Amino acid sequence: MNTVQLSLTDTLLLMLGAVLTENFIFSKFYGCCPFLGVSDKPDKAVGMGMAVTFVMTVSGAVTWAAYYFVLVPLGLEYLRTVAFILIIASLVQIIEMFLRKFVPALYSALGIYLPLITTNCAVLGAALVNIQEGYGFIPSVCYGFAAGLGFTLAIVIFAGVRAKMEFADPPRAFRGFPLTLIAAGLLAMIFSGFSGISF
């Protein structure tokens, strides 16, 4: 197994980077669809962020195992994108059923968001980055979790901004999506301020 060996400090820095400097939405532009679609109310954004974090963490673990124990021995590394879509999609379905049966409270909180992220590019992106960078198992899971946290941070902040904008009285041409996109752009610029920091 040719994975990069990361110390505890390296793993923690990796996680901090995934939340701030390498934020999935603002620097990689993954997961823009839920970022714009589910950010109209802060409570919705929290639910979506929690669901993404949850799925990213679990799928980070499962896709890592699938890659190194199934695809690598068979010499099919180049088909990982296709395989991961299949694995993540069925994984989310199983998680949904499991939650409905055993953790109804969590299901009612995350339930409607889980199907939305079955084939979300942020989730797939986190899994692929793990393989691309050659992270080991623990860093892969940590990276997935931190990327999810970064996503949650971004979407919750943005939902707060949008909640304020709802009562604004902008010129007609800016109403709705144009203003939302401008706000998203400003927020991305603010986050780019983190990129100067090197850990």
Place this chain on the structure above:
Amino acid sequence: MDYIEILKTAGVFAGLGIAAGLLLVIASKLFAVKRDERIDRIAEALPGANCGGCGRSGCAALAADIASGKAPVTACTVGGAATAQKIAGIMGVRAEAPMRMRAQVMCSGTEEYAKKKYAYSGARDCIAAVRMGGGDKLCPNGCIGLGTCVATCRFGAISVINRVAVVDYKKCEGCGACTKACPKQIIKLIPYDSAHWVGCMSVEKGAVVRKQCDVGCISCKKCEKNCPSGAIRVVNFVASIDYTKCTGCGICVDNCPRRIIWSATRQNGELVITRLAPENEEN
């Protein structure tokens, strides 16, 4: 070209797909949750507008509550009698037909009649305006007219005309979502065929109302004294009509010196809403 390689790849992915499929089947059997199948049937019978008028997040939530007995079968006011009948059939109970209602904004204080205490230019939202000393109109119970109810209405039935919200009775389904959204609580549900209503909710004394608005109830009690059926009463300095007693004779309309009792009559099956023109203070 190595055909074996292609076959191997196809085989592996077919296997992966079948394995995932089998896992899902096993999981769905293993984690199956017993669900009241009436919930789905009730949800189908509901209008599906997700208006929130019943106080729940949407039609699915109401369906679950009706099935578990937490809500009556008539809980959906939008669906009216037809929906209540269908749901009663599913639940195996008898439904008493709910009366069709419509929302009415109980304020007549348009721009030209209601006096203002300051010029408001803040956020276009009634709740925001209320925090600024109760809004710009002097009357503490007047319509702010910034359209919080408009944004709440799922049927597009409300519009703000001349700084007073107006409900289009043709589009209104009587869900009551606006009555809860209004920070002044001046939107009321009245029977759909109500002949009259008092277009004011000011609870100030007459002398104060005179200073605040040209079309406010001054609690003169002329309507109360002249009503032959005792349906209209002035309580807390404002007149209101008891619809269980009102016969729709219209005597109160002619007696009101402020001309704020509105009338609705059926003409060719459609409601026509009218009001006598307000008189000037001097007359």
